[in-house]
Amino acid sequence: MERSGQHFLLSPKVRDLTVTELSRIQERTAYKWFRQARWPETDGEAYCPHCGNLRCYEMTRSRFKCSAKECGSVFTVTSGTAFAWRKLPFKKMLFAIWFVANSVKGKAALQLSRELGVQYKTAWVLLMKLRETVASRRDEMVLDGEVEIDGKYAGGHVRPENRAEDRVDRRLKENRSPDRLCILAIRQRGVSGRTFTRVIREEDGDAAWAAVRDHVSRNAKVFADEHGSYNDVVGLNRMGRVNHSEAYSSEDGTNTNVVESFFSRIQRAYVGIHHRFSTRYLDWYAADIAWREDMRRTSNGGLTRSLLGQALKRPTSRSLCGYWQGNKPPDLIWEGSAAA
Template identity: 30%
Template structure:
């Protein structure tokens, strides 16, 4: 099997049984394990498997405890959804996915969020193999000049208002990127020193060199790292190896995707979209099949519709 396009993938996975055999090999490598207790003592039944542990004895299938759990959508359509969501550089909307695969928009929206749950980093990844790291913040949200006149913010006694409604500022996203390497993103309350230092020290070893702009939030990094900044306020963007062009390029891809494909992202789900863009970027050197199989290995991340839509 060596698929490089969606038609090749669908040609291979024509039958549901083929999909299940393939996924069982990816998940268990030929040795089924109970997703409830982890026991390797498993019996085959007509509908799937049964745990042989005397204290468990639960029935399960190859999709139990995964992003495919309790889904009426066939694995063939799921695989096509994963392929499209992870190969489109700027993402794919639920409306477009529904049209492409013949499912409802509501189902496509849930499918895409389950895929994002699969793409989420399960533990903090350490960056800095190249010893050269860039960090920066960006802001997600509409510009004031693009809003209708009655929705623009006005100043009244130095308070920002919006026709009686509380003004909602842009969302702050901080990022770290290693040159020729990976990226890590986080949605935070603001570009503060504490947010920046906590995020950087979690993801970057102290023998790395960090480059940023001249924002005051980055000054404390000198306590932990070799740190230099580029002076954007003086229209200086590159001084030898000192620049933040790598992460600025990533921000352009992120914003073109969020604004051009998804148009608007809520505070509640922004972190999931960040997981999607960082996962695609971090696997950009893999071919389509390698990326597809890598993500399937991380698919034991169930996400129910009730939990997804629960108000935070």
């Protein structure tokens, strides 16, 4: 019996799909998982992704053909999704999704390649496709109620000189690495609160104003520290400010502890899992960690099914499909074009 007040990660509810149970399933069962996640409306029965025709018949090698004369499309369960042109067996892909979902602070490609017995390139692209998938949920995200906003710098470590007299103050802008970027985060308070992230070059007012304008309801109250980047947000929403040079929480209870706890997860992922974040893909890493933070009270089986369903609803990535053949995503750093 679960004790009152017990942490969710210590409860039996969190582990409703173990690796032992997953290892017992056959390839055909894993294939059914994919069909169920791709076509939940028809309980796994295929329908044409091009014309919507419900009358499709199964061909060899798990392919389907639309029976409509004007269409006649041939497709598979992964056609037009994030897993298009897959080569891995369905069971191995399901294992990969489970390993990713079950990792609280993220998954490293080198570790996944060892666990699955695949090349590093295969594991890396698969992880990036899943990160791009969860990052897409931010497009329509609008936070309400009480939200907190703050920025955290990540990456671009500058190694200190050996001799003390040769060292510089790495906090100064002129002594920072150009690879050091800021993760702007807006987090909604509450158990079901969501987290919006955006990677910017440095913490500034234009980026904060544009993020609040597009992703925070006008009825919400925004809490921030005394950094000057958040001064203009007053013109959009009601605000509460806390001066961190004096206290982490003011006498009336104003604080930004919720968004700071998210930043602690980013720090643990950086130090303990990845050891470094790629500047080009930092935006997807931050979005992936935000998704894990928001889904922290979901069981590992629920996370696996959710991630599988999202990936099968995500269109084929034009940035990652053919990545090792030279196809690369655009710059993911927000440069202010949306603030116009």
